[in-house]
Amino acid sequence: MKLVCALIPAASLDALRDVLVAAGVKGMTVSDAAARPDEAAGCMVETVIDDALLHAVVKTILAVCGEDTPGNVPMRISDVLYGVRIRNAERVTEG
Numbered sequence: 061m062k063l064v065c066a067l068i069p070a071a072s073l074d075a076l077r078d079v080l081v082a083a084g085v086k087g088m089t090v091s092d093a094a095a096r097p098d099e100a101a102g103c104m105v106e107t108v109i110d111d112a113l114l115h116a117v118v119k120t121i122l123a124v125c126g127e128d129t130p131g132n133v134p135m136r137i138s139d140v141l142y143g144v145r146i147r148n149a150e151r152v153t154e155g
Contacts, residue, residue: 061140061154062114065106066133067093068125073103076124083116085109108140110154 068076073090080088085107093104109117118135125133143152 061108061143062111063106063108063136063138063140064114064117064121065104065136065138066121066125067102067104067135068121068133070101070103072125073105076105076121079120079124080107080117083120084113085117108143 077088077090088105088107090106091104092101094101105121107117114137118137121135122133144150145152
């Protein structure tokens, strides 16, 4: 599993969400964020996905959000060993 975090323009959020859900992303966390205090606020989108979806998700984020700010969509991709469902303490090994 991979954790993908991307700082995107707020105007791109709805379009990105629709395309990611269509690509197979099951859920995501969105929060207000900015890379620097002097720049416009954007959204931090975080999602845990299966390894097989990684390249499609990265290409989708760059395609949808790169139009507004070419070359300026910072992303962080991390390995996730496992997750824990809070409601029943179940260990999860797939996105």
